[in-house]
Amino acid sequence: MFEVLTAFLFCSEQLDTTARMSSEMECAKVVVIGSGFAGLAAASKLVEAGFKDVLVLEAKERLGGRVHTTKPFTENVIEVGANWIHGQKGNPLFKIAKEENLLSEGPWACKNMCRPGSVSPRDYFFREDGKLVSKALVDQVCARFSKLTEKAFDDEIGGKYRKLTLGAYLDGTFGNTSEDGQQVYEWCKRLECTDEACSSLYEISASQLSNYTELEGGFFNTLGPGGYRAVLDVLLRDLPQESIHCNAVVKTIEWDLVKESDCDEENHPVQIICENGQRFEADHVIVTVSLGALKEKARTMFKPPLPEKKLSAIENLGFGLVDKIFLFFEKSFWPEDCAGVQLVWKEGPEDKNVYDALLEGDAWKQTWFKKITGFDTVARHPTALCGWITGREAMYMETLQDREITDICVGLLRASTGWSVPDVSKTLISRWGSDPQVRGSYTFVPDGVDGVKEHNALASPLPPKDRSRGRMNLQVLFAGEATHANFYTTTHGAYMSGVREAERLIRYYSD
Ligand SMILES: Cc1cc2nc3c(=O)[nH]c(=O)nc-3n(C[C@H](O)[C@H](O)[C@H](O)COP(=O)(O)OP(=O)(O)OC[C@H]3O[C@@H](n4cnc5c(N)ncnc54)[C@H](O)[C@@H]3O)c2cc1C
Secondary structure (H helix, E strand, O other), rough: OOOHHHHHHHHHHHHHHHHHHHHHHHHEEOOOOOOHHHHHHHHHHHHOOOOOOOEOOOOOOOOOOOOEEEEOOOOOOOOOOEEEEEOOOOHHEEEEEEOOOOOOOHOOOOOOOOEEEEHOEEEEEEOOOOEOOHHHHHHHHHHHHHHHHHHHHHHHHHHHHHOOOOHHHHHHHHOOOOOOHHHHHHHHHHHHHHHHHHOOHHHEEOHHHHHHOOOOOOEEEEEOOHHHHHHHHHHHHOOOOHHOOOOOOOEEOOOOOOOOOOOOOOOOEEEEEEEOOOEEOEEEEOOOOOOHHHHHHHHHEEEEEOOOHHHHHHHHHHHHHHHHEEOOOOOOOOOOOOOOOEEEEOOHHHHHHHHHHHOOOOOHHHHHHHHEEEEEOOEEEEEEEEEEHHHHHHHHHOOOOOOOOOOHHHHHHHHHHHHOOOOOOOOEEOOOOOOOOOOOOEEOOOOOOOHHHHHHHOEEEEEEEHOOOOHHOOOEEOOOOHHHHOOOOOOOOOOOOHOOOHHHHHHHHHO
16 A cells, blocks of 8 residues: 555655656747747757747748758759758658658659769860860879778778878878879869868868768759749748748847846746847747858857857868859850860869969969859759859858859850850859858868867756756757758758757756
């Protein structure tokens, strides 16, 4: 009898605790800053777990952040930002897209970008004098280049090369080739800058590349007619419309507002103040703004200021720039079998001698267009091409008028191919570097930086562990692609980081 009573009391006590915890969870005020994959993943996970008071504040008029699906040319989508789902196995976004039938099928399903490891036989490589580089040479150089970069990703770089930049490691191991081969090799390095979002391979660490985990399955998985926006829509399904405020630019995050002695339930430790003067109280805020935005604003945005470790991480990690130049023609002018026009130069910007010569001063601005890797055909747009450019040259390009950029690109296409290139009828040029809410494209690890340490420092919540006190813990949490030590740069990294922070809060109310 006594045992039954004890069990009953224990059980009802447990039920009480569970009920209290679940009511605490329901009452907890959570503000998520940013509506990219990190922010929306965090918000939808929290709502799914039973949090009732979740608010997403988004500075822009639109949702999605660096996912920007638009229809500027025809009824078909163009991706101004993220385009592919990188990898299949273990990729939660690939899983969602597959389950929801959002993936592309047919010829565009897997690849639409030229990469040394996957140069298509239909990529035309043109020298600046208009000569076509032989396919055999392109294949040979690209295969050698891919082998060396794979070694870096697989952490198989030998002793003396480990301390070098990726550019120096490649130069040291690439070996001899013909003059044309050298030019294709320079193109490979230029293209690798788009994957790494860096200005030059001579500025990023070779050994740190192995911290990035490449997921199995195709690297370039293309989405169907709804584009990336359709994947975001899956997350938005679970979020009440009123829980998302657009045009809400967060200016200040005041945290640590409640002192230990202060037991007033109505007091919340965080206050978020928007540029338009709106104020929101919160128990927890999840900051998902880009590393670029943090670089610009972290020192003024937080009161009290962020700890030095966090500020160093923001400073030490790199946030690179990749821009796209979409050229839309009335009709296509390239052969049917052409997947893209790739440009190789006698003196390309990723040639070490050229890089060294142009490092100081402004002379590189005269030849900014040499950083464009080439112009690829675009999924579902049979008369459009997309040019790719990175780094300081991309930032410089952003200062020019669309007309000037377009004229230069058409000039390049005419001079290199010798084809009859018509005038462009419409253009769309991204300007991610000038975007005040993003300030770049994605994260890279500069030479000399310990990536894992800095990604983790960026991800750690505030107040720091040694200052945590009961329910005043986990006031400011950080998500976003830059906070993921293995999947940084990607949409799935952003998504996983949002889920990580939501789960941190769910555990907090369940323990
Ligand atoms: C050109 C380009 C191509 C890319 N291609 C790919 C690709 O093919 N595959 C891939 O996996 N990844 C790609 N990426 C990277 C991918 O887009 C990002 O890693 C991912 O979308 C980042 O999501 P996030 O939630 O971390 O940040 P974001 O998407 O940047 O979201 C942060 C949000 O915070 C908002 N914000 C900023 N400041 C404030 C403020 N003060 N107040 C309120 N809100 C604020 C921003 O407006 C933004 O909406 C690409 C990116 C670019 C730019």
